Amino acid sequence: MVRVISSQPRKQRKARYNAPHHMRGSLLHAALSKELQGKYKRRSIRVIKGDTVKVLRGDHAGTEGLVDYVITRDARIVVDGVSVKKADGTEVPRPVDPSNVMITDLNLEDKRREQKLSGE
Template sequence: MRNRMIYQATLQTRSKQMGGALSKDLQKKYGKKSVRVIEGDSVTILRGEFKGVDGKISKISTQKTSVAIEGVKKEKTKGDKFDVYIHTSNLVVTSLNSSDKWRMAKLEGKDPSKHVKDVTTKKTTTEAKVEKEVKKEENEK
């Protein structure tokens, strides 16, 4: 039953399953053992053909629940190169992409809605109407 749930999961659920283990120093810094990987994170491959390779995540596939890493490619018989996707359980995250402010606030244990100023909130229709009326009154003066 468990395997069937994993393989038939929606893409939203699969996205949540794409966590990667943090390195020891990041574990001490953030107090967490794993994090959802995003593009730009630096990782080291722990298992498989490319064991020991370091690189940044270039692509993420939620359908395959795996990631493509810069510099990890295979060659076809015609000579074309293609990305090799590696499952996130075979990786360890060595440094984080800090461009996502929401993610960094969550890692540091803060409430992201209070600490992130880039996130825009939708206003209710009544608030929007009131703002329009105020702007009209200011323009008429």
């Protein structure tokens, strides 16, 4: 996480927006469900494409879906089924902050991720 001494919201926000690329990954962590926490002995992990998440906050709270893609630059994720209607009636995906979701199922196609979780 970006270390900021100040507790002022404007400075916290500025630190997130101006965070270097190598620190943005820490802004993409989301909480694991209770079952996954017990299985992997971790509270949170970085969200990747293919994970199944449940939205906990906002207008789409309760919606569960696959992560379509991750926007590293903005520290947001796009979840299947979370969208808003434009004025002309077309649906566009609504990016969600990873802190507002809970991972319910992991995408373990990446062998390095699987090894890291198993502790080998």
